[in-house]
Amino acid sequence: MDAEHVATTGRRGGWQPRAIIALAVVWVLLWDKVSLGNVVNGLIIGAVVTQIFPLPSIEYFGRIHPWRLVVLVARFLVDLVVAAVQIVISTLSPRPSLGGSIVEVQLRTRSEFYMTIVSALVSLVPGSIVVEARRRAGILYVHGFHVTSPEGLEELRQDVLDVETRVVRAIGTDEEITLCTQGPTAPGRAAQETEEA
Incomplete structure (x- = not known):
């Protein structure tokens, strides 16, 4: 260097x-x-x-793709509405399922810039929040509201990877877009499960 x-x-x-x-x-x-x-x-x-609190310079080699950026914002707004409705329905249910789970998500890119954006978008949607991030390893730990089944954990993990894909498609390089859309999906696992009576 x-x-x-x-x-x-x-x-x-x-x-x-x-x-x-x-x-x-x-x-x-x-x-x-x-x-x-x-x-x-x-x-x-x-x-x-x-x-x-001066921030270190961030390396960014991508470019903005206007239409895909519109798709990213539009999908984020849709996710906000859908998640809010789901939480209201679950809260008003006669037998609400209390509890939640934390899933480990291995991102496919290694950019701290993308990791920050993905973490913000995931955490801003009601019902999900990033509780820990390992920036060097590119791993996020995401808590899902009322997610307790293995299928729910896998769906949450895939949702986070889909957010990463939309972010990279909106502002990434061609190589990064190929990595997220055609590359292998990194396996994830349940990091922690919690259930409340």
Whole structure:
């Protein structure tokens, strides 16, 4: 690894527009409302945070695929609605199934950038949340609300891999897209199961 590469990937601080925009997007999502005030406040907070806690440079070699990005956002919104309805139905059920499970998901890409986006999208959908991430190994541990059967665990794992595929298809390189759409599916396993009476 040459000195120029180290200087490029290891540099911290300074003006970080991509990090500021990413933090602003997260801020708007947290408020669940797109408005001029939220966007401006998100940009201000992003600028302040990146100056106080400068982030390391992230290597990104992909490109944005507009139509696939639209598909990614549209599917995320659909997942939000479907998951919310499922939780309401389960909560109002006369005999709700309490408990949940944690499944280990081996991502196919090794990009921390993609892992962060996948973790955020999975956690923002009601009923699922990333409880741990092993960035070097590319592994996420995802808790599924009311997921207790082996079939449910496999479905949750596949849902996370599908999110990864949509993310990579939206902003990845051709090689990464091929890896996620044609490469072998990494096996997963139930990391932990919990059931409450």
